[in-house]
Amino acid sequence: MGVEVVVDGLSKSFGPQTIWRDVSLNLPQGEISVLLGPSGTGKSVFLKSLVGLLKPDEGKVVINGTDICTCSEKDLYEVRKLFGVLFQDGALFGSMNLYDNIAFPLREHTRKSESEIRNVVLEKMEMVGLIGAEDKLPGEISGGMKKRAGLARALVLDPEILLFDEPDSGLDPVRTAVQNQLIVDLNAQIDATFLIVTHDINTARTVPDNIGMLYRRNLVMFGPREVLLTSDEPVVVQFLNGRPDGPIGMSEEKDTALVEAELAKHGRPQVPPMMPQLEVSPGLPDRTAVHRRKDRVLRQLRSMNPSAQEEILKSLSSDELALYGFKSPTTGSWPQQQAVPQAPPQTAPAQAPQPAPAQPQQAAPAQPQQQMRPSPHPRQPEEESAWPGGLQAEEDSAGARRRWFGRKRGER
Numbered sequence: 001m002g003v004e005v006v007v008d009g010l011s012k013s014f015g016p017q018t019i020w021r022d023v024s025l026n027l028p029q030g031e032i033s034v035l036l037g038p039s040g041t042g043k044s045v046f047l048k049s050l051v052g053l054l055k056p057d058e059g060k061v062v063i064n065g066t067d068i069c070t071c072s073e074k075d076l077y078e079v080r081k082l083f084g085v086l087f088q089d090g091a092l093f094g095s096m097n098l099y100d101n102i103a104f105p106l107r108e109h110t111r112k113s114e115s116e117i118r119n120v121v122l123e124k125m126e127m128v129g130l131i132g133a134e135d136k137l138p139g140e141i142s143g144g145m146k147k148r149a150g151l152a153r154a155l156v157l158d159p160e161i162l163l164f165d166e167p168d169s170g171l172d173p174v175r176t177a178v179q180n181q182l183i184v185d186l187n188a189q190i191d192a193t194f195l196i197v198t199h200d201i202n203t204a205r206t207v208p209d210n211i212g213m214l215y216r217r218n219l220v221m222f223g224p225r226e227v228l229l230t231s232d233e234p235v236v237v238q239f240l241n242g243r244p245d246g247p248i249g250m251s252e253e254k255d256t257a258l259v260e261a262e263l264a265k266h267g268r269p270q271v272p273p274m275m276p277q278l279e280v281s282p283g284l285p286d287r288t289a290v291h292r293r294k295d296r297v298l299r300q301l302r303s304m305n306p307s308a309q310e311e312i313l314k315s316l317s318s319d320e321l322a323l324y325g326f327k328s329p330t331t332g333s334w335p336q337q338q339a340v341p342q343a344p345p346q347t348a349p350a351q352a353p354q355p356a357p358a359q360p361q362q363a364a365p366a367q368p369q370q371q372m373r374p375s376p377h378p379r380q381p382e383e384e385s386a387w388p389g390g391l392q393a394e395e396d397s398a399g400a401r402r403r404w405f406g407r408k409r410g411e412r
């Protein structure tokens with residue numbers, strides 16, 4: 001199962017150029033998160049910082065209890081083994097065929113025999129739909145195949161965290177859609193924590209469980225897809241809808257007078273309806289992260305905007321609504337006061353409509369503290385296990401805002 005990545009107060013500059021500052025977010029274990037942002041906002045720098053290829057100036061990146069920003073080289077080497085990275089062009093060795101490219105990390109970093117290596121390589125090539133292309137050289141295949149070969153290579157060491165740097169760059173819309181389905185299917189199969197940097201709006205709307213956005217050297221938001229996709233924050237609406245009018249201009253930040261003139265002419269842009277998230281292909285296992293996420297998101301429901309709450313509640317079956325303490329909808333409308341469950345579902349494991357998530361009593365104590373950003377008022381584990389109402393009901397609004405929208409400058 002994937003591991004959680006906790007990013008706390010991360011800042012990075014190159015000389016006088018601040019790339020981003022005070023970035024805090026948690027990548028929940030096994031979930032798919034997407035990082036968006038205009039060109040040059042430092043998304044690739046962020047990925048490299050997560051894997052320890054770049055050293056941030058301040059802050060922590062904690063993985064399995066190790067802060068990779070301050071740990072020893074030896075510990076960093078161990079933590080890096082948890083990562084698989086898919087670079088934009090697949091980063092394949094041009095002189096090696098696909099089989100040898102994919103086998104490379106196994107030959108370098110393990111003591112597996114050639115027959116064991118063969119089994120792993122063929123298994124991963126099958127997962128990404130490349131069986132039969134073992135002997136091809138990178139120069140003989142399409143960009144999409146190169147990316148899939150890079151993905152197979154990223155998978156051979158069974159990563160618990162998989163980073164994708166613009167996996168859809170240079171792909172046509174159909175291949176992008178096929179690749180998105182592959183990403184969701186892979187997540188179901190390996191249950192690793194995924195972070196995808198992308199510019200593709202369709203990918204952002206349909207693939208992730210969580211979305212974050214970098215803009216003007218800050219993380220403007222990070223949270224469940226429902227929060228970002230229903231947000232009326234101007235930069236988020238503009239970016240997620242690919243609109244020319246809004247605060248983002250050719251050089252990232254537009255002249256304020258121009259933004260105001262656009263607003264006067266077009267009005268505030270409408271937030272379009274949410275697109276459904278891609279489901280796993282038939283015949284594959286369910287994504288267990290979806291079940292874990294349900295518990296996590298429902299605990300935090302109250303800190304979200306009403307539209308996001310509505311979308312989350314709409315995604316629950318009537319069995320789940322009952323299980324989590326909500327009334328079943330009869331009219332299709334969702335009174336907000338129902339958005340707070342009244343009591344923990346004591347009998348959850350036995351009555352769960354789906355296997356993995358429906359164990360709030362078990363799931364909540366597992367890592368509740370780690371799912372949250374550090375709070376000035378940390379709670380004790382025993383308090384947090386009192387799912388579902390207590391956690392959020394007690395949370396101060398500043399804590400809730402920090403969790404979804406990042407910290408304000410200077411705020412700790």
Ligand SMILES: Nc1ncnc2c1ncn2[C@@H]1O[C@H](COP(=O)(O)OP(=O)(O)OP(=O)(O)O)[C@@H](O)[C@H]1O
Pocket residue numbers: 014019037038039040041042043044045046
């Ligand atoms: N090693 C480095 N040394 C100095 N500056 C760097 C280095 N790496 C990146 N930068 C600068 O950091 C900024 C952010 O770059 P980055 O590639 O992370 O942006 P991005 O958001 O991924 O952009 P895009 O969406 O266009 O790929 C750029 O101005 C870039 O020139």
